[in-house]
Amino acid sequence: MRPLITTVRSLKELATGLSPDAVSASPLLFEHAGTHSDVLVNADDKLDEQRIVLMRDTNTSERHVPDNLADLRRDVISRMASFAERARAHGPIVLPRGWHQYKHNNLVAFFATSRRTVQAIRWIVEVLPGERSDVVFWTTTDSDYQPSLEEFEVAKPPMPPNWEADWKTAIDKGAERIERAQRNQPSDVEISLEPLEQSTTKGWTYQQWLETVTDDQRSFIEASTAKSIRLRGPAGSGKTLALTLKAIREVLKAREDDLDLRVLVVTHSWSLATEISDSLDSMGIGNLSEVDIFPLLEIATTISPQYVNDSSGFSLIGNDSFSGKQAQLDEIRDVLDDFIAGDWITFESGVSESLRARFTSTTADDRVALAWDLLVEFGSVIGAAAIFPGAGAEARYLNLPRASWMLPLQCRNDLQVTFHLYTKFMDSLDARSLLTSDQVLADLLSHLETHAWNRARRTQGYDLIFVDEFHLFSPLERQVLHYLSRDVSVYPRVFMALDPRQSPSAAFIGFAADATRSSSALSEDGLGDVTNFELTAVHRFTPQILGLIKHIHHEFPTLDLGQEWDINFGTVESTQDPGPPPRLITAASRMGEEDDIVRAVHELYPTGRLALAIVDSRHWWRFSDLASRIGHSGRFHVSTISGRSDVEGLGYRRRGLVVGPAEYLAGLQFGTVLVAGVPDMEVNRTPTNERTRLLSLLYLALSRAQQQVRVFVNDDDGGMADVLVRAVTNGQLVRDRGSQV
Numbered sequence: 001m002r003p004l005i006t007t008v009r010s011l012k013e014l015a016t017g018l019s020p021d022a023v024s025a026s027p028l029l030f031e032h033a034g035t036h037s038d039v040l041v042n043a044d045d046k047l048d049e050q051r052i053v054l055m056r057d058t059n060t061s062e063r064h065v066p067d068n069l070a071d072l073r074r075d076v077i078s079r080m081a082s083f084a085e086r087a088r089a090h091g092p093i094v095l096p097r098g099w100h101q102y103k104h105n106n107l108v109a110f111f112a113t114s115r116r117t118v119q120a121i122r123w124i125v126e127v128l129p130g131e132r133s134d135v136v137f138w139t140t141t142d143s144d145y146q147p148s149l150e151e152f153e154v155a156k157p158p159m160p161p162n163w164e165a166d167w168k169t170a171i172d173k174g175a176e177r178i179e180r181a182q183r184n185q186p187s188d189v190e191i192s193l194e195p196l197e198q199s200t201t202k203g204w205t206y207q208q209w210l211e212t213v214t215d216d217q218r219s220f221i222e223a224s225t226a227k228s229i230r231l232r233g234p235a236g237s238g239k240t241l242a243l244t245l246k247a248i249r250e251v252l253k254a255r256e257d258d259l260d261l262r263v264l265v266v267t268h269s270w271s272l273a274t275e276i277s278d279s280l281d282s283m284g285i286g287n288l289s290e291v292d293i294f295p296l297l298e299i300a301t302t303i304s305p306q307y308v309n310d311s312s313g314f315s316l317i318g319n320d321s322f323s324g325k326q327a328q329l330d331e332i333r334d335v336l337d338d339f340i341a342g343d344w345i346t347f348e349s350g351v352s353e354s355l356r357a358r359f360t361s362t363t364a365d366d367r368v369a370l371a372w373d374l375l376v377e378f379g380s381v382i383g384a385a386a387i388f389p390g391a392g393a394e395a396r397y398l399n400l401p402r403a404s405w406m407l408p409l410q411c412r413n414d415l416q417v418t419f420h421l422y423t424k425f426m427d428s429l430d431a432r433s434l435l436t437s438d439q440v441l442a443d444l445l446s447h448l449e450t451h452a453w454n455r456a457r458r459t460q461g462y463d464l465i466f467v468d469e470f471h472l473f474s475p476l477e478r479q480v481l482h483y484l485s486r487d488v489s490v491y492p493r494v495f496m497a498l499d500p501r502q503s504p505s506a507a508f509i510g511f512a513a514d515a516t517r518s519s520s521a522l523s524e525d526g527l528g529d530v531t532n533f534e535l536t537a538v539h540r541f542t543p544q545i546l547g548l549i550k551h552i553h554h555e556f557p558t559l560d561l562g563q564e565w566d567i568n569f570g571t572v573e574s575t576q577d578p579g580p581p582p583r584l585i586t587a588a589s590r591m592g593e594e595d596d597i598v599r600a601v602h603e604l605y606p607t608g609r610l611a612l613a614i615v616d617s618r619h620w621w622r623f624s625d626l627a628s629r630i631g632h633s634g635r636f637h638v639s640t641i642s643g644r645s646d647v648e649g650l651g652y653r654r655r656g657l658v659v660g661p662a663e664y665l666a667g668l669q670f671g672t673v674l675v676a677g678v679p680d681m682e683v684n685r686t687p688t689n690e691r692t693r694l695l696s697l698l699y700l701a702l703s704r705a706q707q708q709v710r711v712f713v714n715d716d717d718g719g720m721a722d723v724l725v726r727a728v729t730n731g732q733l734v735r736d737r738g739s740q741v
């Protein structure tokens with residue numbers, strides 16, 4: 001096969017488990033056949049990016065890894081990306097001990113994967129001289145072929161001809177594609193969905209909406225802006241819409257009164273920011289230049305001086321994207337493996353029995369589960385509390401209050417071992433010149449506390465701040481909001497829409513509840529007195545879907561939610577006409593399940609926008625593969641969504657079938673939602689934190705649907721989860737026998 005030229009971002013996207021055939025359905029990736037090599041780039045890649053050249057002389061079937069590593073493609077690709085990141089960091093390359101590296105001049109050899117069974121396979125890689133530290137993956141060695149690096153250096157083949165020209169063409173073409181998408185001109189077949197009918201605002205004007213909203217929504221829209229307001233309601237109750245209408249109302253009022261008003265709408269993702277922006281545009285009130293709509297992280301990187309003029313070469317880890325999360329998870333697994341082979345011995349006797357069992361387990365699945373829990377602990381507990389390694393950091397961590405959703409750590413030693421691993425993890429990020437979004441926000445906070453910002457905020461700050469999906473913001477992110485206001489003499493006026501049940505990592509709920517437990521906590525938060533409004537009617541979905549969602553709600557383990565956060569689901573009603581009952585389709589095998597899904601796509605595609613939501617992202621690889629197969633049939637528009645980054649906002653919304661892990665569908669809606677990858681959540685077998693997370697994702701997936709819901713399960717993966725069995729028993733789900741092959 002011809003050589004492949006690619007980048008870290010592209011490899012990370014592939015390392016989520018994206019099937020090679022699904023590349024063409026990804027709005028993030030772009031393939032180009034050059035004169036002598038193939039090029040695979042990510043939409044965010046620029047011309048001066050570090051390049052990764054993969055020589056594929058011996059490849060016959062596999063496109064992204066050597067044929068003999070096909071079974072471990074995900075692991076292998078992830079390590080390739082991790083190596084390239086380390087190569088481009090300043091200073092000498094630091095690889096984890098477990099990689100067993102050799103070096104000779106610019107050549108490095110290291111194990112291609114962490115799996116012990118195949119460790120004998122090593123990469124021979126070269127880091128090319130120059131600013132960008134391009135990396136060439138020359139070949140792999142195994143027991144039959146083991147040249148020394150010295151020998152290899154002498155016999156090394158030349159670089160592929162024209163590779164730099166092929167690279168440049170690919171980047172130019174990729175940029176053209178994005179530009180086309182931004183102009184909303186799909187380059188392929190046009191589809192016949194009517195965008196306005198499908199949108200949140202149904203094509204109605206602002207006036208029409210004011211006449212339609214419920215009394216609850218109206219009270220919020222017309223409420224005084226003298227105080228901050230918390231708007232709570234279940235999924236689909238019209239929170240986003242009410243926020244949008246209130247923002248418009250305040251702008252129009254200020255115009256009438258001849259006041260200068262600056263309004264900020266903060267979201268968690270670009271896709272929702274784009275959707276709100278489209279809603280504003282479609283309401284027939286012309287240009288609203290007073291309103292800015294951005295994801296919070298975007299604001300952080302545009303006003304934080306460290307990032308505006310950043311020359312350190314550090315880049316932000318995409319930990320809001322699935323690929324970023326997966327890359328961190330792989331890194332934590334490496335850190336864990338190194339730790340267990342080394343320092344663990346000094347901690348072993350002190351930690352609790354249950355944690356010890358997790359560290360000493362030799363099952364690969366247990367190791368992954370532990371890495372996953374650590375990822376949540378590092379990001380949502382330690383990072384969210386802005387604790388970074390350094391003097392006094394461990395003591396602060398030891399004193400943090402623990403909540404039920406967190407990793408159960410029973411004694412001081414458990415916490416210490418966790419903090420030790422956290423420090424190692426942060427060191428490994430440093431070795432790759434990576435920053436987390438928590439670090440960016442913590443830096444932003446310190447900037448916001450300076451006199452310089454205190455002066456700047458008078459012009460750059462905002463009078464009113466609207467926050468959608470507030471439940472997705474970490475405590476750290478929430479603190480940032482206060483400083484974005486313009487007038488320092490009054491409390492910031494923040495209007496937050498939230499539904500704590502939709503917090504997929506389940507991570508922020510505990511903190512949020514802690515913060516609200518004492519009534520003075522909110523004023524300490526810097527918001528002064530906060531008024532509560534509650535929405536009790538859902539407008540998105542039918543009473544049948546609401547019935548199923550209420551059932552899921554009642555399955556949630558007790559979260560100790562502060563009273564102010566819990567929504568009384570008993571009183572919630574749907575304003576939609578009745579629709580078909582949600583269905584559960586049970587197949588005998590994975591293959592059968594996939595057939596069932598394909599059949600459903602054929603049947604439902606003509607009815608409007610469809611989503612296939614994957615509840616447990618560990619099943620993502622399988623469904624991304626299915627997505628590509630459906631896409632390749634040529635009859636359907638399929639796009640995959642696996643992150644919150646900007647480019648996804650471009651292409652997918654007008655497309656027919658959107659496939660993605662449930663958490664990335666937050667804030668969006670579809671005519672029909674097909675739900676798959678629902679794992680066993682049995683109380684006795686699933687820790688509370690895991691169960692909460694999965695139920696939250698299931699709730700999120702189901703609540704994206706307007707008309708129909710179909711849930712797919714198969715016997716290979718354990719059949720129906722108990723929560724679904726009970727829904728069938730209670731009549732909220734109708735069971736159909738799916739394919740029995």
Ligand SMILES: Nc1ncnc2c1ncn2[C@@H]1O[C@H](COP(=O)(O)OP(=O)(O)OP(=O)(O)O)[C@@H](O)[C@H]1O
Binds near residue numbers: 213214235240666668
């Ligand atoms: N009063 C209303 N009458 C009719 N339709 C409404 C009303 N309020 C909202 N809707 C519609 O209900 C749907 C859901 O609204 P919206 O997205 O604002 O809900 P949400 O509470 O933000 O949901 P989620 O939390 O799940 O993102 C939209 O299609 C919107 O147009």
